[in-house]
Amino acid sequence: MSNTYNSGTDLVDSSGNLDSAQDSRDLPDIIFDFFIKIVKKYDSETVLEEFIGLFWYLNCSDEQANHALRTQLKQPSSTAAIHPILKRSCYILANNWYISRNYKAVELLLEQLENTESDEDDILDPELGKLRTQVKYFLQSADIQDIRHCVLQHSQGWSSRYKSYLLVNQYIDPNNSQEQQEVARNISKQLREQYKFDLAMYLAHSSPKTQLQNETNMKNPTQLGDQVLDILKKTISTQRVYSYTHQAELFLKQTNKVTYRDFKNALPEYLMIQSGEKSTTRILREKISAQLKDLYNFHDYRIINDDLKIRTCHSLIDFLTIEDGENPSFIFTFMINHGSIFTLAILMLKVILLDHSSKVHLELKVAQLIQFYQKYEEERCRQFILFLEIFNLVLTIFTENVQYHLVKMDQDDVSGPLTDNLDAYRVFSQCKGLDLRQANLNNLNLKSLDLKGADFRGVNMIQMDLSELDLRLANLEGANLQQANLNGTQLFIVNLKQSNLLEASLLDANLARADLQQANLNRADLTGANLHRANLTAVDLTEAKLCSTNLENADLQGANLEFANLNGACLSQANLQGVNLRGAQLRSANLRGVDLRGACLREAALTEADLTGANLQGANLQGAQLDRVNLTGAMLEQANLSYVKLNQASLERSHLVGAKLVYAQLRYSILSHANLMGANLSYADLTRANLAGSNLSHTHLFRAAIRHADLAQADLSNANLLGANLFGSNLTEAHITGAKFGNNCGLSDETRKWIGSRLD
Template identity: 30%
Template sequence: MFRASPNNRRNSSPSPSSRSREQILEDAQEIIYDCLLQAVHHQSPAEALELFRSIFIDPVGNVTEPHSLAVQEIGFGNNRAVFLNTLQRSCYILLNNWELSRNHSFASQLIDLFATVHRPTLTLPPWKIRIRQWLQTFLESQDYQDLVFFTERLQPPSVLPSPDVNLQSTDKPWTDRYAYYFLVPQYENGNNSQEQRDMARKLSSQMRFRFKLNLAMYVAHSQRSHLNSKQTSPLNGQLQSHAKHRDNHANHVNPTGLGDETLRLIKLIVMRGGFFSHGNIAHIFQGQVEGLDYFSYKRSLIKYLIFSLQDKSAIQQFEILMAAKLDLVYVDYENEIITKVLQQRTCNQVVKLLICEDGKTPSELFVLLLSQGGALTLVIMLLKLTLISPTVRNYLDLQVAHLVRYYQQFPPADCEWFAYFLDVLSVTFTIHAEGVNYTLIDNGTAAASATPDPDRNAEPAAQLSLGDLRLEEDNNRVTAADLVLAKRLDRYQIFSQVSPATINSLDLVSDREDDGDTELLPASF
C-alpha cells in the first residue's frame, strides 16, 4: 500500500495562512476556557458568572484582558461555529463545577443572563454585531433548550418536583417525567463537548438512582398500609393511569404512573425465579448458540425472545414479521460462525426493529405488540436482549428517547398507553438492576399458609402474563386466568432491600434532611 513520504505529508498540510487562522481561533478558545476554569476554582460563583457575562453576553472589548482579546479574535474571525461551540462548552464548564460545589442556584442565574441579550444595532462594532447575531441563533436552537433542561434539574433535592405528578396538571410537557431519556442522545453524541457528555451521563445516573430509591421506599411503605387494608376482590387497586397514588407516608410517593398496580407488577416480575428466571434462560441460550452459523443464530434468537410468552396469536404474527426483517440484517455473514461482536450488533438491530426502526417514529413491531396490550411482553423481550448483550442498554435507551421525542407532540390523554409502556420498562429494568434486591415472602395469613402455591417455581406455561396488567373498567378483558393470577399475586409481600453502595452513590441522599429513611431501607415490610 502506498505510504506518503515526508515530502508528500508536508505538501498536503494546510497553507501557513489558513493554519495560522485556525490556530488563532483555537488559542482564543483555550484562553476563554482557562479563564473560566480559573474563575470557578478560585473565585466566587457570582464572580465567575460575571466573567461569563463580560465574555459572551456583553463583551467590553478591554484590550488588557486576555479573555476580551480572545472573544474579539473569534468575532473578527467571523466563524459562527467556533463561537457557538465555545459558548456551549463554557456553559457546561460552569454548570459542571457549580454542580460539584453544590452551587445549584447559579445554574438558573446563568439562564437568566441570556434573557438580557439585546438584538444588534448598527452603532456597534462589526465584531460585536456578529456576536449578538450568533447569540440570537443560539437562543433559537435545540442546544439552548438542552442547556435549559440541564439547569432545571441542577437543583437541590428539596426543590425538585415530586415524581408523583398528574401529567395533565402541569404546564410542562407530559414527557417531563421521563426526562432522563432526553439525556441519552447528549452523552452518546461524540460531537458534544466532553463537559456536556459527562454532565448528561452523571445527571442520567442520578435520576435513575433516584427512581430506584423512590420505588424501593414506595414498596416498603405502601405495603405497610396494604396489610392493614381490607381486600374484597383481586381486582381492587385497578390501574388509574397517571393519577396521584400516595401512601400514608407523605414523603414516599409512587415514582410511576401505574398506581397500586406497581406492586402487582413487581410481584409478577420477581415471581419469575429459579430455573426459569430470565437470567438463567439467557445463560442457557448463550451456551446453545455457541458455534452456530449466523443464519441459525438469528432464528434461535427469535425463539429465545418468544420463549414462554402466552399470547399465541400475537406471538405468531411477531415471529413471522421479525423473521422477515431479521433476514435482511448482515446477510453477508450468514454462513460465518457467530461472534460476540456480531451478536452485540445483531441485538442492537433487534432493539431498533422493536422500538424505532427509522430513528424517528414507532416501528411496525412496536405498534403490533402494544396495540394488542403487550407492553410487558415487549419489555421482557428487551430485557432478554440486555441479558445476553449488556452493552445493548445504551442503544435501547437511545431508541426509546427517539420515541419520547416523537410522542411529546401529542396530548397526554392520547399517550397514556405509551407512558404505561415507559413505566413498565422503568420498573422492570430497575428490579433487574444492581443495588436493590426484591424478593417475595408469604404474607403470613392463615389462608395463604394453609394453601401452598404450586406454581411459584413452575414452568413458565403455568405463570400467566396478566396481559398488560391493566385491569380496565371494561371487565370483558379480564379473564378467569387474570383473576387467578391476581389472587396469587396478592397473597405475597415484597421484601425490598437497598444496598449501602446504592445509598452512597446517590449524591442527593447526603443532601436530604433526616426523615428516618435510612433505618427503613434495609428492613422488610
C-alpha cells in the same frame, strides 16, 4: 469587576497581544481553560459574575481570556463567531455544577445572561458592540433551546416525564462537545437515580392493606397508581421461576461456538417468554423467525462472534421499536394495541441481556418513539405511556443497581413455594450506592456526595461529623460510629446491624425502619429521633437517652435498656418482649399496646405512663414506680409487682391472674372489674382502692390494708383475708363463699355478722 482570578497575564506582550511563543493554545481554548479553572475553584456566584463580565462586558478578571475573546471578535466574519464558544462555555459550567449538584446555579446561568440590561447607546467599543449582537443572536438560536431543555426542568408536556431517554441522543452524538455530552449524561443519570430512589421509597412505605392507613403517603414515581405493586410482584415472581439473567447466560454459553445460522435459529426459543398458541405469541414468534432468517445471511456459516451478536441485538431492537428511524415498527404497534405491553418489555430486556452495550441503542430507540408520539395529546397516547411505565419498571428491576425481593408476610410459611396469591407477599428493595468500604473518609467531602444507598460496611467513622447527611438505604453494617455526630441525619431503612454507636449523638435523626439488630447504642443520645418500625432486636441501649423518641411499632425484643431515659417516648405497639428496662426512666411514656411479656422493669420509673392494653405477662416490675399509671385492660398474668408503687393507678378490667403484688402500694387505684384470681396481695396497701366487681377469688390478701376500699359485688370466694384490715370497706353483695377471715381489724359488728352468715 473583582480580581478573584488573575493568572497568566504575563503571557500578554507590551502591545497587549498574546505572546504566541509562550502560549500556543487556540483562542477558544484559552477561554475554556479559564472557566474550567474557576468553576472548580470558586463559588457559583463569583463564576457567574466572571461569565457575565466576559461575555457581556468584555471585562472579566483574567486579561488573557478578555484578550482571547476580543481577538476572536476581530477575526473575519466567518471565524469571528463566538456562538460555539459561548455554547461550550455554558456546558462547561453546567457540567461542573451538575457534578457538584449545584442545580440552582445552572438555572441562574441562563437567567442572568437573558436578563442582563442593555446599554447600546453608550457603546463606543466596536468589539463590544459585535459581542452584544452575537450574544443576542445566541439567545434566539436553537442551541440555547437545547441548553434550556437539557439543564432546566421546565415542563414540556407529558413527554417531559421521560426526559432521561430524550437526553440519550445528546450524550451519544459525537458532534456535540464533550461538555454538552457530559451535561446530558449527568442529567439523564440524575433523573434515573431519582426515579429508582423514589420507587424504593414508595415501596418501603407500601404496607399490606390492613396497615396502609398507618403509613406515610409517599409519592408514586410512576403513572401506574397502585397497580405498580401488582406489576412488580408479577415481574419478580416470574423472575424467580425463569431467572432472565441466568437464562441469558445459559443461552450464550450454549451457542458460544455454533454457526451464526444456528444462533439465529435458537434465538426465537430463547426470546419467547412462554410457549403456547396464543395469537399474539404465535404471530410474534413467526415475525421474529422471519426477520432473523434473512438477517446477515451471508454470515450464516461463520462461527458466531461478538460483532455479530451486537449487530443482531441492534437489529432486533430496531425490529421491536423503530425500523425506518421515524415510525413505530409493525411489531411494536401490534403488541401495544393487543395489550401485550408486559411481554414486549420483557422481550426487549432479554435482548439487551445478551449484549449489555445494546442498552444505549434501545434507550435511543425509545427516545425516538417518544419523539414520534409527543406530538399527540396524552389521552391518545395512553397505551404508549403504559408501555413506557412498564418498560421503566422492567429496566429498573433487572438492569439497575437496585435489588428487589418478594417476601411472604406469613412468617410461619417462609420455606414454602411461591403461591399464586401475590397479596400474601410484599416487595422490598435495596439500593446499591457508592462503595466506600476502602475509601479514606477523612479526605472526602461527604456533603458533596450522593450517599443514598452507599456501602459503609465495617468502615471506621469514630467521632466523624455525619450530621444532616442523607444516608437513606445505606449499608452501615458493622461500621464503627463511636461518638459520631449523626444529628438530624436521614437514616431511613439503613442497615446498622452490629454497628458500634457507643456514645453517638443521633438527636432528631430519622431511623424509621432502620435495621439496628445487635447494635451497640450504649449511652447514645437519641433524643427526638424517629425509630418508627425500626428493628432493634437485641440492641444495647444501656443508659441511652431516648427522651421524646418515636419508637412506635419498633421491634426491641431482647434489647437492653437498663437505666435508659425514655421519658415522654412513644412506644405504642412496640415489641418489648424480654427487654431489660431495669431502672429505666419511662415517665409519661406512651406504652399503649406494647408487648412486654417476660420483660424486666425492676425499679423502673413509669409514673403517669400509658400502658393501656399492654401485655406484661410474666414481666418483673418489682420495686417499680407506677403511680398514676394507666394499665386499663393490661395483661399482667404472673407478673411480679411486689413492692411497686401503683397509687392512683388505673387498672380497670386489667388481667392480674396469678400476679405477685406483695407489699405493693395501690392506694386510690382503680381495679374495678379487674381479674386478680390467684394473685398474691399479701401486705399490699389497697386503701381506698376501687375493687368493685373485681375477681379476687383464691387471692391472697393476708394482712393486706383494704381500708375504705370498694369491694361491692367483688368475687372474694376462697380468698385468704386472714389479718386483713377491712376498716370502712364496702362489701355490699360481695361473694365470699369459702373465703378465710380472721383477726380482721376495723370490721363493724354488723359486717362480722354478715360475713358469718355467708360462711355458715
